[in-house]
Amino acid sequence: MHIDNFASGDSLLHRLDPRVKIIAAMFFSVIVAVADRPLCLAAAICFSLALLLIARLSIREVLLRLLAVNAFIFFLWLFLPFTYGGEKLFSLGPLTATREGIIYVFQITVKSNAIVVALIALLGTTPIITLGHALGHLRVPSKLIHLLFFTVRYLQVLHLEYDRLRAAMRIRAFRPGTNLHTYRSLAYLIGMLLVKSFDRAERIRKAMLCRGFHGEFYLLSHFELERIDLVMFLIMMVVVGGMASLQWIILK
Amino acid sequence: MDNPEVIIDLKSVSFGYDGNQSQRPVLHALNFRVRRGDRVGLIGPNGSGKTTLFHLLMGLLQPTQGEIVVFGKKRQHEKDFREVREKIGLLFQDSDDQLFCPTVAEDVAFGPLNLGKSQEEALEITRQLLRSLALEEFENRLTYKLSGGEKRLISLATVLAMKPEVLVLDEPTTGLDEDTVERLIQILTSSNLTYVIASHNRDFLSKTTDIFYHLGGGKVERRPNISAIRQVC
Amino acid sequence: MDNPEVIIDLKSVSFGYDGNQSQRPVLHALNFRVRRGDRVGLIGPNGSGKTTLFHLLMGLLQPTQGEIVVFGKKRQHEKDFREVREKIGLLFQDSDDQLFCPTVAEDVAFGPLNLGKSQEEALEITRQLLRSLALEEFENRLTYKLSGGEKRLISLATVLAMKPEVLVLDEPTTGLDEDTVERLIQILTSSNLTYVIASHNRDFLSKTTDIFYHLGGGKVERRPNISAIRQVC
Amino acid sequence: MHISEGVLSPPVLVAGAALTAAGVAMGLRKMDNEKIPRVAVLTAAFFVASLIRVPLGPSSVHLILNGLLGLVLGWAAFPAILVGLALQAILFQFGGLTTLGANTFIMAAPAVLCYYLFGRSVTSKHPGVATTLAFVCGFSAVLFSALLLAACLVFTGESFLHAARILVLAHLPVMFLEGLVVAFCLAFLMKVKPELLGVTHAAG
Ligand SMILES: Nc1ncnc2c1ncn2[C@@H]1O[C@H](COP(=O)(O)OP(=O)(O)OP(=O)(O)O)[C@@H](O)[C@H]1O
Ligand SMILES: Nc1ncnc2c1ncn2[C@@H]1O[C@H](COP(=O)(O)OP(=O)(O)OP(=O)(O)O)[C@@H](O)[C@H]1O
Ligand SMILES: [Mg+2]
Ligand SMILES: [Mg+2]
Numbered sequence: 001m002h003i004d005n006f007a008s009g010d011s012l013l014h015r016l017d018p019r020v021k022i023i024a025a026m027f028f029s030v031i032v033a034v035a036d037r038p039l040c041l042a043a044a045i046c047f048s049l050a051l052l053l054i055a056r057l058s059i060r061e062v063l064l065r066l067l068a069v070n071a072f073i074f075f076l077w078l079f080l081p082f083t084y085g086g087e088k089l090f091s092l093g094p095l096t097a098t099r100e101g102i103i104y105v106f107q108i109t110v111k112s113n114a115i116v117v118a119l120i121a122l123l124g125t126t127p128i129i130t131l132g133h134a135l136g137h138l139r140v141p142s143k144l145i146h147l148l149f150f151t152v153r154y155l156q157v158l159h160l161e162y163d164r165l166r167a168a169m170r171i172r173a174f175r176p177g178t179n180l181h182t183y184r185s186l187a188y189l190i191g192m193l194l195v196k197s198f199d200r201a202e203r204i205r206k207a208m209l210c211r212g213f214h215g216e217f218y219l220l221s222h223f224e225l226e227r228i229d230l231v232m233f234l235i236m237m238v239v240v241g242g243m244a245s246l247q248w249i250i251l252k
Numbered sequence: 253m254d255n256p257e258v259i260i261d262l263k264s265v266s267f268g269y270d271g272n273q274s275q276r277p278v279l280h281a282l283n284f285r286v287r288r289g290d291r292v293g294l295i296g297p298n299g300s301g302k303t304t305l306f307h308l309l310m311g312l313l314q315p316t317q318g319e320i321v322v323f324g325k326k327r328q329h330e331k332d333f334r335e336v337r338e339k340i341g342l343l344f345q346d347s348d349d350q351l352f353c354p355t356v357a358e359d360v361a362f363g364p365l366n367l368g369k370s371q372e373e374a375l376e377i378t379r380q381l382l383r384s385l386a387l388e389e390f391e392n393r394l395t396y397k398l399s400g401g402e403k404r405l406i407s408l409a410t411v412l413a414m415k416p417e418v419l420v421l422d423e424p425t426t427g428l429d430e431d432t433v434e435r436l437i438q439i440l441t442s443s444n445l446t447y448v449i450a451s452h453n454r455d456f457l458s459k460t461t462d463i464f465y466h467l468g469g470g471k472v473e474r475r476p477n478i479s480a481i482r483q484v485c
Numbered sequence: 486m487d488n489p490e491v492i493i494d495l496k497s498v499s500f501g502y503d504g505n506q507s508q509r510p511v512l513h514a515l516n517f518r519v520r521r522g523d524r525v526g527l528i529g530p531n532g533s534g535k536t537t538l539f540h541l542l543m544g545l546l547q548p549t550q551g552e553i554v555v556f557g558k559k560r561q562h563e564k565d566f567r568e569v570r571e572k573i574g575l576l577f578q579d580s581d582d583q584l585f586c587p588t589v590a591e592d593v594a595f596g597p598l599n600l601g602k603s604q605e606e607a608l609e610i611t612r613q614l615l616r617s618l619a620l621e622e623f624e625n626r627l628t629y630k631l632s633g634g635e636k637r638l639i640s641l642a643t644v645l646a647m648k649p650e651v652l653v654l655d656e657p658t659t660g661l662d663e664d665t666v667e668r669l670i671q672i673l674t675s676s677n678l679t680y681v682i683a684s685h686n687r688d689f690l691s692k693t694t695d696i697f698y699h700l701g702g703g704k705v706e707r708r709p710n711i712s713a714i715r716q717v718c
Numbered sequence: 719m720h721i722s723e724g725v726l727s728p729p730v731l732v733a734g735a736a737l738t739a740a741g742v743a744m745g746l747r748k749m750d751n752e753k754i755p756r757v758a759v760l761t762a763a764f765f766v767a768s769l770i771r772v773p774l775g776p777s778s779v780h781l782i783l784n785g786l787l788g789l790v791l792g793w794a795a796f797p798a799i800l801v802g803l804a805l806q807a808i809l810f811q812f813g814g815l816t817t818l819g820a821n822t823f824i825m826a827a828p829a830v831l832c833y834y835l836f837g838r839s840v841t842s843k844h845p846g847v848a849t850t851l852a853f854v855c856g857f858s859a860v861l862f863s864a865l866l867l868a869a870c871l872v873f874t875g876e877s878f879l880h881a882a883r884i885l886v887l888a889h890l891p892v893m894f895l896e897g898l899v900v901a902f903c904l905a906f907l908m909k910v911k912p913e914l915l916g917v918t919h920a921a922g
Contacts, residue, residue, distance in 0.1 A: 034731075114724075123808055124808065129355065176772070186770060187899045204755045204759065210341075212363055
């Protein structure tokens, strides 16, 4: 299990204050998610690509991710062009594709990919734990933050436990297939994983007691806004604001 | 209670897990005593109850019979053990259970914060401790990215951060490479803490401890030296 | 391949974990050969790579270099190892990782079911095997609630249920009491299986095996007898 | 079962976010600080379980397991699933920020529903009854999720109707699969560690 895939790097975006990145990502995502005018979407794609370049991430890695993300979009391409009313473009047997339908799915595709790329460039470049600390500073409930921290902390531990049990199954000639034996065995594997997690949670509770835990958690991380953070924040807000005006004000 | 020097005194303690299908109790009328300054090695085969013994001592399990006297006071209820846990530091057998905070600094500071220190004080204690253990480079590392040996050392740091008077270490050397074991020996022998170590590693025990007990059949028995304990591993 | 009697042949196998920050590979150009009927003991200090070697042999890890030839065929891909896993049974070092079904009977029957046996056949094999190991009372026990020693024996049963030609045992005696160790010696010596045992327990090895190898510095070397291998544990 | 960014209309996004916020608030209220580690470790376990590829005919699917998660975690299913999806969004870029609310609700609401519908009855002493209910629980959790997902799409636009219908139908085999897995898994838990299913009731 790889966590923080894109987080190792030393670009401007990697070093940027995570609070700035989170706020920028939020505004950008929301604007793009509700926008539909071509100019605004074009600007969104340009902004995302610019971020990607600044973050200096491996293009190959990013494309691989996008491939997986676009499965749902691909599914929509199979339907929407034919079910969205409008001017007929071409026919496939009984199905008629409309111009508006194609434009609509294309729009969705652009929006979806623009947001995902921006999220990779902005949020992917921060270790997930740092994001958690930043969210804490942005007033996300602390219970939620600690839930996130504990979950991330034990993700690998449990994944390794899973790997070992899975290896035990493999060496006993287990070959998954579409049959009850497979489903039963995998269900047992999951059951065992849950039971072991439950026991581990109990041991963690004891370890916490031993260190004087009495129901309070603390967040220790502090961030300092540097000048560059402010500058980048302003730039990104101006761009996002520009996109919003392309959508709602200009050329109305 | 009668002797001020005795700091841990388990008197005829018995314990069995209900869940255990084999009805035999894990510990049976066990007596175990540690005096200030003792450096105790505890040897016993897997499943003999070393971890159970330590958990009883810390109040994480309740004995079915017998008394647990720590620092001259009989300890029975959860709140009796609060003081025990401040003064006795337990290093868990599995570091993954012990390092539960996202970053090393937060994990080490967790104890001091719970003891009522302010954020700044806790952070100061953490920095100082990590420096004294030559672990300062780890301060901002993420706990889930540490190797097994690193996890062990940081776990020890989290325990030491509470400035305990007694250390109880549950198989501290499992999975450690030789260098880390050396470092651990160094840290322990250069401290002047009272400690109890359960370990299968005889070499390690003979270098760090001078009083040896054997745990088996639900009882502990003192042995004059480590070689008087039959090879168990 | 040239000698029909050789059933396991590792040729110049190297392996290192990527995650390992110390770049030194665990196994380095290692050669290891087992012939039908061999009863091999493998000794090496903690971390020398015994477990790694066994996992390579079973196809759970891929060597960075070298060839793994088992039953006369070169094994490279997942599907090459399917046959290997049917004929070589591996007992994991940690029995906690080997049992995952709710009851002992289901766990023992898991292997035979994978080999295409019907439910009835698998149950029959399970009963018979448990009886022959004098473990019949365990049939309906929950694997999760077994003690360490019991888990070991049942794990061995799950492996034997696949009727392997070769057994590979990774430290089978850790955590076992003397009676259970005796029982294991009995089971092994009365079988006429080929087997390879990694263990720190010299006494056990000298009773069950007659060919001794030492693993260290990434290589295995044959030794004339067990006392020619320096005390490691 | 994730809806990508950029698909849903603003009203659906807002409704999803609001409902999820309410559910998460409820879940957090019922989960005091002492319970966080337990909920988190189980969340991590469910996360790992959802990565398992389960063969289904010529292809394979990932399990959703929200029915089982509901039984084990009760209202804590909301924060647990929110954290799980946030992690997926950041680690694998599945789902996203603006859809986090809708996606969480799609999975967590059926989980909580299952907790109320089946929480007690799946622990029935009668094994036949327990198994059947466990199957129904696993099956219907996915069914409800698929229906919610379809509803999100259809509320976004009439033109999604066809796609939504196909989506629900395509999930039918997954529903059977989930039913089976949850039934087996529950049988395991009832035998080995029934306390695990009691977590919710203690928390409730
Ligand atoms: N939570 C539990 N429920 C039931 N039985 C338990 C539990 N924990 C331990 N046991 C059993 O109690 C006995 C003593 O276990 P304990 O972990 O104290 O031994 P140990 O000496 O620490 O062993 P090891 O060297 O393996 O760490 C074992 O037989 C074990 O199976
Ligand atoms: N998953 C892993 N990732 C990285 N390094 C590993 C991993 N597993 C083992 N190692 C390292 O590889 C080396 C060999 O480990 P291995 O478990 O094979 O040794 P061993 O001889 O079986 O030891 P032991 O007697 O403790 O079982 C050790 O240094 C260990 O730290
Ligand atoms: Mg122990
Ligand atoms: Mg090993």
